[in-house]
Amino acid sequence: MSSPWGKIAAPEPVNFQEIMSEELARDLQEKENRKGMPAQSSEEEFNIPPEVLEEEESLRSDEKIARMLQQQYDKEYDDILKRSEEKFNGTSKVSISFSNYRRAPLNLDFDSESEPEELEDIRDKKDWDRFDTVIREFHSIPACGYKKDNGNMVTKHDVNMSGRKNACKMMSFPPEFETGDGAGFDMKISNEVFNSLKAHSKHEQSKKHKMHDKKEDQETAIFGIDAKTRIILYKLVNSELLDRVNGVISIGKESVVLHADTNPHYPECPLPKECAIKVFKTTLSEYKQRDKYIRDDYRFKDRFGRTTGKIATLKLVQLWAEKEMHNLKRLQKAGVLVQLWAEKEMHNLKRLQKAGVLCPEVIALKQHVLVMSFIGNQNKAAPKLKDAALDDVKIMMAYKQVLQYMKAMYKQCNLIHADFSEYNILWYHNNCYVIDVSQAVEPSHENAFYFLYRDCENISNFFSKRAVPNVITADQLFKDITGYDYSNKLALVELQEPVKMKPHLVDKPGVESTYNFDNAWERSRAGQLPDQCTSDIENLNLSGSVKA
Ligand code: ADP
Numbered sequence: 001m002s003s004p005w006g007k008i009a010a011p012e013p014v015n016f017q018e019i020m021s022e023e024l025a026r027d028l029q030e031k032e033n034r035k036g037m038p039a040q041s042s043e044e045e046f047n048i049p050p051e052v053l054e055e056e057e058s059l060r061s062d063e064k065i066a067r068m069l070q071q072q073y074d075k076e077y078d079d080i081l082k083r084s085e086e087k088f089n090g091t092s093k094v095s096i097s098f099s100n101y102r103r104a105p106l107n108l109d110f111d112s113e114s115e116p117e118e119l120e121d122i123r124d125k126k127d128w129d130r131f132d133t134v135i136r137e138f139h140s141i142p143a144c145g146y147k148k149d150n151g152n153m154v155t156k157h158d159v160n161m162s163g164r165k166n167a168c169k170m171m172s173f174p175p176e177f178e179t180g181d182g183a184g185f186d187m188k189i190s191n192e193v194f195n196s197l198k199a200h201s202k203h204e205q206s207k208k209h210k211m212h213d214k215k216e217d218q219e220t221a222i223f224g225i226d227a228k229t230r231i232i233l234y235k236l237v238n239s240e241l242l243d244r245v246n247g248v249i250s251i252g253k254e255s256v257v258l259h260a261d262t263n264p265h266y267p268e269c270p271l272p273k274e275c276a277i278k279v280f281k282t283t284l285s286e287y288k289q290r291d292k293y294i295r296d297d298y299r300f301k302d303r304f305g306r307t308t309g310k311i312a313t314l315k316l317v318q319l320w321a322e323k324e325m326h327n328l329k330r331l332q333k334a335g336v337l338v339q340l341w342a343e344k345e346m347h348n349l350k351r352l353q354k355a356g357v358l359c360p361e362v363i364a365l366k367q368h369v370l371v372m373s374f375i376g377n378q379n380k381a382a383p384k385l386k387d388a389a390l391d392d393v394k395i396m397m398a399y400k401q402v403l404q405y406m407k408a409m410y411k412q413c414n415l416i417h418a419d420f421s422e423y424n425i426l427w428y429h430n431n432c433y434v435i436d437v438s439q440a441v442e443p444s445h446e447n448a449f450y451f452l453y454r455d456c457e458n459i460s461n462f463f464s465k466r467a468v469p470n471v472i473t474a475d476q477l478f479k480d481i482t483g484y485d486y487s488n489k490l491a492l493v494e495l496q497e498p499v500k501m502k503p504h505l506v507d508k509p510g511v512e513s514t515y516n517f518d519n520a521w522e523r524s525r526a527g528q529l530p531d532q533c534t535s536d537i538e539n540l541n542l543s544g545s546v547k548a
């Protein structure tokens with residue numbers, strides 16, 4: 001490839017000796033000339049030819065250019081020196097002068113008369129706005145703290161100067177601090193005003209940061225849709241069970257409920273059009289709360305002991321003092337517990353459904369994510385009983401249904417809701433739907449009767465407040481359900497003893513023998529159980545070893 005610069009013609013070779021001899025000849029000639037020259041050497045007298053004069057002229061202008069360049073160079077050098085001096089001295093009151101190193105004396109004016117004006121103009125144009133000019137003016141005051149301007153002394157503490165300076169400083173407040181068009185007029189801010197504005201700005205900033213941090217924490221910890229959960233949701237979509245996850249229905253202390261559209265063409269079975277996805281949160285505080293509901297549930301006994309027994313024996317103080325590694329391990333284990341929690345809700349919902357208690361239908365369970373039918377229509381969840389606008393007839397209907405459900409839950413499902421109230425009953429198509437049954441326990445649970453009595457109180461209170469006629473008291477409701485007389489809360493423990501002793505062997509009122517766990521287990525091993533009971537056993541035995 002040819003050179004982009006083109007070819008340079010090689011200079012004609014000249015013999016070095018020739019050069020030398022030429023110079024020698026010129027020297028000799030000059031000496032000869034000088035010998036016959038007059039004492040004074042004026043150009044006119046020698047009658048110099050015009051070409052030579054022109055050449056002389058051009059030489060002079062060359063010299064001028066060279067001088068100008070030199071001046072320019074010196075000026076730049078001195079400017080740099082000045083800047084270094086300023087930088088070195090900063091705002092210090094004791095300053096060191098670099099003037100000895102200047103190339104040109106301080107008073108030397110490099111430029112022509114018109115130039116300073118030009119220079120000033122250019123500088124003005126360079127300023128981005130008024131504030132730049134003010135800052136430059138401020139910096140033009142030497143380190144001694146004052147300068148003379150047209151005979152007047154201007155100090156750094158001049159009211160106007162410091163007012164303008166404060167206005168400039170205000171411009172460096174955070175962008176969300178509204179300053180208005182400060183550059184549009186000669187803005188001056190007194191020190192007092194500036195200080196209070198600065199304090200306000202700082203306060204706003206820290207408030208904003210706090211809010212932001214809080215929001216982020218809420219999003220991650222309370223919202224509960226962490227990376228692991230998102231993967232499960234993606235998988236549910238990928239497995240063609242769900243079409244899309246639409247958004248949040250509710251964010252509670254223990255769970256987040258999402259709304260999703262199911263796949264209408266799901267190959268394995270027909271699905272309801274919409275579904276609710278309950279995501280159980282995995283935070284430690286929740287773990288501690290749930291502990292009491294699940295610990296004494298015999299269905300989870302083995303698994304609970306294996307996963308968290310050791311940790312539960314540690315004192316709370318010790319737990320907090322554990323190092324991060326232990327915390328992580330604990331979180332992992334809490335994760336396992338949360339899965340049990342979701343499983344528990346699934347099995348409890350299935351029991352309710354079998355007993356004819358209206359509730360969401362379980363669609364799928366993946367770890368701590370429970371997919372169930374949506375109680376509501378077109379993305380709009382049915383209202384909670386507390387929010388439903390019910391006339392006298394409907395509230396009466398609701399009351400009757402609720403009483404019936406409580407009995408059915410206890411007698412047929414062998415369950416106590418343990419958080420039964422107008423908050424966990426949805427009103428849909430003129431019917432009550434029971435939700436949120438993850439904490440429901442069997443009557444054998446240590447505090448089962450205490451939970452049941454609390455449920456009775458909630459229900460009686462709610463319907464009394466709604467002026468339903470002939471609402472029975474909590475005591476009466478408790479008796480209707482359990483068959484036991486309620487006297488006081490302390491007596492509840494004693495009342496419960498017969499039910500507690502041998503949880504799943506005791507004949508509880510209304511509990512059919514097919515629900516007897518041990519019985520069913522033995523019979524299933526012998527292959528004697530009908531289909532319905534086998535599925536009951538699946539529901540009851542969660543340790544994993546059962547299915548082997
Ligand atoms: P939490 O433990 O947070 O109380 P819930 O199971 O009570 O959880 O659900 C919280 C809210 O989510 C309910 O009050 C209800 O509004 C809504 N929700 C829960 N499950 C469903 C469902 N299957 N269909 C419609 N809305 C539901």
Ligand code: MG
Pocket residue numbers: 252423424436
């Ligand atoms: Mg609830």
